[in-house]
Amino acid sequence: MQNNRDTELTQIPGMKYIPDYITEDEHDNLLEMIDRQTWLEDLKRRVQHYGYKYDYKKRSVNPSMYLGELPEWLLSIARRLYDNRILGKIPDQVIINEYQPGQGIADHVDCPRCFENTIISLSLVSTCIMQFSHVTTPEKIPILLYPRSLIVLQGQARYQWKHGIPARKIDKYGCREFVRTRRVSMTFRNISQPQNTSIRQLFQTK
Numbered sequence: 743m744q745n746n747r748d749t750e751l752t753q754i755p756g757m758k759y760i761p762d763y764i765t766e767d768e769h770d771n772l773l774e775m776i777d778r779q780t781w782l783e784d785l786k787r788r789v790q791h792y793g794y795k796y797d798y799k800k801r802s803v804n805p806s807m808y809l810g811e812l813p814e815w816l817l818s819i820a821r822r823l824y825d826n827r828i829l830g831k832i833p834d835q836v837i838i839n840e841y842q843p844g845q846g847i848a849d850h851v852d853c854p855r856c857f858e859n860t861i862i863s864l865s866l867v868s869t870c871i872m873q874f875s876h877v878t879t880p881e882k883i884p885i886l887l888y889p890r891s892l893i894v895l896q897g898q899a900r901y902q903w904k905h906g907i908p909a910r911k912i913d914k915y916g917c918r919e920f921v922r923t924r925r926v927s928m929t930f931r932n933i934s935q936p937q938n939t940s941i942r943q944l945f946q947t948k
């Protein structure tokens with residue numbers, strides 16, 4: 743098992759791990775901005791939605807759920823992801839998740855018809871293990887995410903593997919233990935093309 747501190751992992755095709763994607767100052771500024779906004783409290787964990795609201799029950803997102811352009815403090819990171827060619831378009835949807843120690847997220851594949859191929863998660867504050875489980879085989883691969891790192895899921899990593907965060911207070915990785923503190927993650931995505939097309943159609947004159 744590798745420690746991901748300095749490694750760009752490619753154990754799962756389509757997965758990239760990029761440590762230290764943002765500086766410590768950027769990290770602290772982002773967290774401060776996040777904590778100035780309103781959290782939604784309807785799930786077990788607190789969330790914020792930007793760009794488009796995602797409906798967890800219906801597993802859908804559509805133009806009527808447009809919340810407006812990303813605010814500048816998110817757009818600057820979204821633009822950087824595009825400028826660094828981590829994805830081919832500037833992301834138009836961001837979900838911020840907050841996990842207290844002991845909280846997690848169930849194994850899932852991000853809604854394939856809602857979002858495009860690239861899913862990016864930027865980790866803030868705490869380490870945590872993200873568990874990858876193959877959709878058709880029993881294979882499981884834990885990946886340790888450090889604060890300020892990016893995990894990028896495309897292709898097989900996005901569609902053939904579920905990802906989740908086990909709900910626990912301490913992660914064991916190799917022979918080390920990592921005690922969780924509050925973790926905040928920022929997930930950057932593009933809503934899928936047909937939905938973007940229908941927005942364009944709404945504004946077409948003929």
Ligand SMILES: O=C(O)CCC(=O)C(=O)O
Pocket residue numbers: 837839847852863864905907927928929
């Ligand atoms: O917290 C994370 O890094 C991942 C969140 C996630 O998987 C999601 O919002 O779909």
Ligand SMILES: [Fe+2]
Pocket residue numbers: 850851852905
């Ligand atoms: Fe996800």
